[in-house]
Amino acid sequence: MSMTNADYEKAKRNRTLKLKLWLLFLILPPAAILIVFVFVPMGSAVWYSVFDWDGLVRKEFIGLANFQDILFNPLKNKVLFNAFMNNVKVFVSLMLVQNGIALVIALLLARNPKGYRFYQVVFFLPVILSTVIIGFQWKLFLNPVFGLVNKFLHNIGLHDWALPWLGLPETALNSMLLVNSWHWFGFPTLVFLAAIHRIPKDFIEAARLDGASEWRIAREIIWPLMAPAITIITVLTFIGSFNWFEIPYIMNGLEGSPAGSTDMLGLMFYRTAFGSVSAGGSNFGSGSALAVLMFIFIFVFSIIATKYLTSREVEMN
Amino acid sequence: MQTKRNAGYEAWLVQIFLIATTIVVLYPIIMMAMSGFKTNAEIFGNPFALPKSLNFDNYLVIWNTTDVPRFLLNSTIVTLASVAILLVTGTMAAYAISRYRFRGSIMVSLFFLAGLMLPLRLAIIPLFIQLKFMGLIDNLLGLIFIYIAMSLPSTVFILTGFLRALPSELEDSARVDGASEFRIMVEIMVPLITPAMVIAGIYNAVPIWNDFFFPLIFIQTPEMKTLAQGLTSFFGEYSVNFGVLYAGLTLAALPVVIVFIVQSKRFIAGMTAGAIK
Numbered sequence: 001m002s003m004t005n006a007d008y009e010k011a012k013r014n015r016t017l018k019l020k021l022w023l024l025f026l027i028l029p030p031a032a033i034l035i036v037f038v039f040v041p042m043g044s045a046v047w048y049s050v051f052d053w054d055g056l057v058r059k060e061f062i063g064l065a066n067f068q069d070i071l072f073n074p075l076k077n078k079v080l081f082n083a084f085m086n087n088v089k090v091f092v093s094l095m096l097v098q099n100g101i102a103l104v105i106a107l108l109l110a111r112n113p114k115g116y117r118f119y120q121v122v123f124f125l126p127v128i129l130s131t132v133i134i135g136f137q138w139k140l141f142l143n144p145v146f147g148l149v150n151k152f153l154h155n156i157g158l159h160d161w162a163l164p165w166l167g168l169p170e171t172a173l174n175s176m177l178l179v180n181s182w183h184w185f186g187f188p189t190l191v192f193l194a195a196i197h198r199i200p201k202d203f204i205e206a207a208r209l210d211g212a213s214e215w216r217i218a219r220e221i222i223w224p225l226m227a228p229a230i231t232i233i234t235v236l237t238f239i240g241s242f243n244w245f246e247i248p249y250i251m252n253g254l255e256g257s258p259a260g261s262t263d264m265l266g267l268m269f270y271r272t273a274f275g276s277v278s279a280g281g282s283n284f285g286s287g288s289a290l291a292v293l294m295f296i297f298i299f300v301f302s303i304i305a306t307k308y309l310t311s312r313e314v315e316m317n
Numbered sequence: 318m319q320t321k322r323n324a325g326y327e328a329w330l331v332q333i334f335l336i337a338t339t340i341v342v343l344y345p346i347i348m349m350a351m352s353g354f355k356t357n358a359e360i361f362g363n364p365f366a367l368p369k370s371l372n373f374d375n376y377l378v379i380w381n382t383t384d385v386p387r388f389l390l391n392s393t394i395v396t397l398a399s400v401a402i403l404l405v406t407g408t409m410a411a412y413a414i415s416r417y418r419f420r421g422s423i424m425v426s427l428f429f430l431a432g433l434m435l436p437l438r439l440a441i442i443p444l445f446i447q448l449k450f451m452g453l454i455d456n457l458l459g460l461i462f463i464y465i466a467m468s469l470p471s472t473v474f475i476l477t478g479f480l481r482a483l484p485s486e487l488e489d490s491a492r493v494d495g496a497s498e499f500r501i502m503v504e505i506m507v508p509l510i511t512p513a514m515v516i517a518g519i520y521n522a523v524p525i526w527n528d529f530f531f532p533l534i535f536i537q538t539p540e541m542k543t544l545a546q547g548l549t550s551f552f553g554e555y556s557v558n559f560g561v562l563y564a565g566l567t568l569a570a571l572p573v574v575i576v577f578i579v580q581s582k583r584f585i586a587g588m589t590a591g592a593i594k
Contacts, residue, residue, distance in 0.1 A: 019417075019498070020419075022498050022499070023413050023417060023419060025409075026409040026410065026412060026413035027409070027410055027413050027425060029406050029409065030406035030407065030409055030410040030429070030469055030473070031410070031425075031428065031429075033406065033462065033465055033466050033469065034428075034429065034432055034466055034469050034470075036447075036462075036466070037437075037444070037462050037463055037465075037466030037467075038432050038435055038437060038440075038466045038467070039432075039435075040443070040447070041437070041440035041443040041444045041447060042435050042437070042439075042440045042443075044440070044443035044446075044447075045439060045440045045442060045443050048442060048443060056446060056449070105335070105338060108331050108334060108335060109335075111328075111331060113328065113331050113332060113335060114328075114332065115332075115335070119335050119338075119339065120581075120585065121577075121578070121581045121585075122339050122342055122343060123338065123339075123342060124577075124581070124584070124585055124588075125342065125343075125346065125574070125577065126342060126346070127588065128523055128573050128574070128577050128584065128588070129527070129570055129573065129574070130526070130527035130529070130544075130545045130569065130570075130573075131527065131529065131545075132527070132529045132545040132546075132548050132549070132569075133545075133548070133566050133569055133570050136548060136552055136562070136566055137345065137349050137566050138345075140559060140562060140563065141345065141348075146360070146361055146364075146559060148348060148364050148365070151364045151365070152365070155365075182341070182342070182345075186342075187588070187589070187592075190585055190589050191589055191592045191593055194589065194593045195593075229592070229593075232592045233592070236592065239436070243436060243438065245438075245530065246529055246530070250529075250549070269439075273441065273442050274534070284442050284446075287442055288442050288443075291439040291440070291441075291442065292439075294439060295436065295439050298436065299434070
């Protein structure tokens with residue numbers, strides 16, 4: 001049987017059509033899920049923020065009035081500013097405490113001590129646990145009367161130190177930050193450790209042979225070559241800090257008590273959108289406006305931070 | 318760094334610091350598990366002592382009188398279903414992007430990657446309205462779809478990297494032999510990336526299992542609650558019975574901890590997959 005030119009053409013067209021259908025079959029289902037459950041809602045959040053809302057019902061277009069309300073209404077902007085400053089405090093503290101501890105431990109683990117594998121697994125253990133478990137666990141531990149923390153302080157004679165940790169405006173947020181650091185430090189530790197391991201060994205051996213001190217090696221070789229890992233951890237910590245919700249919600253509730261000292265943008269967003277004692281009924285318009293502001297802020301900062309931090313990274317080839 | 322183990326006092330200092338950190342990490346977890354076997358009187362009277370006996374009463378209370386077993390089941394269903402569908406759909410997209418050259422292929426991959434930048438919790442209001450409209454409020458299916466969508470970008474990202482690295486000879490020779498594209502994908506290529514699928518699966522399964530935020534808003538009836546969310550109502554109910562609370566927390570932590578201890582290497586690789594290039 002011989003094939004004519006036309007037959008060839010037809011077979012080829014047939015094949016490309018089949019390939020096209022095959023590709024569509026591969027791409028369409030995941031794309032549809034992503035469109036329906038991520039892109040449409042994200043777009044709608046922006047759209048909803050310029051409308052007046054009555055419960056679940058969208059009323060008339062009101063331009064930027066929702067934004068104006070959140071930013072300039074004297075009652076709301078006080079709450080907003082307080083929450084924002086608390087989020088800033090969360091970010092700075094976690095960078096210093098949580099990621100600082102992680103860096104020290106990563107540098108120690110990089111020396112390949114005995115029990116290296118064991119330490120790695122132990123330090124990562126809290127990371128896999130649910131924030132809800134961690135939050136409740138520490139809420140029980142920090143209970144002023146029955147909690148283990150205060151029992152321990154009494155046992156070792158530090159009776160004055162046994163404070164109602166979560167009940168005082170001075171200590172509530174710091175307690176939560178320590179809990180968060182306890183929960184998460186294993187994550188940056190292992191990211192830093194992986195970065196240190198990728199530094200060529202000869203660099204460090206050569207520096208040692210030249211008689212450089214361990215401190216100089218850490219500062220002048222390891223630190224700059226770790227920059228990509230530090231960039232990632234900084235950006236992730238920033239996003240996590242400004243979305244911080246679970247720990248304050250579980251440990252001290254929706255109102256950021258005591259006295260707003262643990263209030264966060266995430267809590268304020270929840271109260272505004274779905275209603276609460278202090279914010280009154282649910283308001284989807286203001287809630288969406290707040291979500292859009294938070295998104296823009298987080299997005300812009302992440303881009304700037306990535307750009308800035310990447311600019312000081314060194315190529316290690 | 319140093320291949321040879323450090324000798325001398327420096328190594329000792331390192332060990333002391335690491336052991337101290339180990340105690341700070343493990344002690345609270347051990348206390349939580351231990352307190353689950355205690356009565357309230359023991360917890361208040363001798364908080365640091367070992368439990369008097371291996372007393373499972375608190376666990377029996379949880380098993381017989383609370384919804385916690387139901388929450389465990391719901392979380393298992395949601396996590397398994399989400400991750401299974403996620404891996405199938407994620408592999409499909411990643412396979413199309415990485416193994417074929419076609420017009421718009423860059424657009425398609427950018428489309429999936431763009432999802433990495435969008436924090437879905439800020440779209441909770443539209444999602445709420447949308448799910449209500451679709452009849453998916455108070456429905457585990459609603460959570461499953463959200464988790465798949467939320468996790469698709471990272472999954473496609475991780476799998477694309479691995480699929481790109483596979484040589485094309487295997488595919489080509491199978492194609493010459495007349496195998497269909499479907500068979501090439503399912504029987505030849507996909508088995509080669511199972512390690513990557515495990516990594517992507519763990520990377521997303523842990524946050525899905527632990528998630529609290531989406532169920533908090535989308536699930537209202539007690540029978541539909543997931544474990545992380547259900548713990549909050551459980552805490553309200555038993556707020557004065559510390560022993561039961563500790564037992565509940567321990568029970569909730571147990572499944573992930575067991576899988577983690579058995580599979581720690583893969584777990585660590587999986588969970589840091591996004592941050593380590």
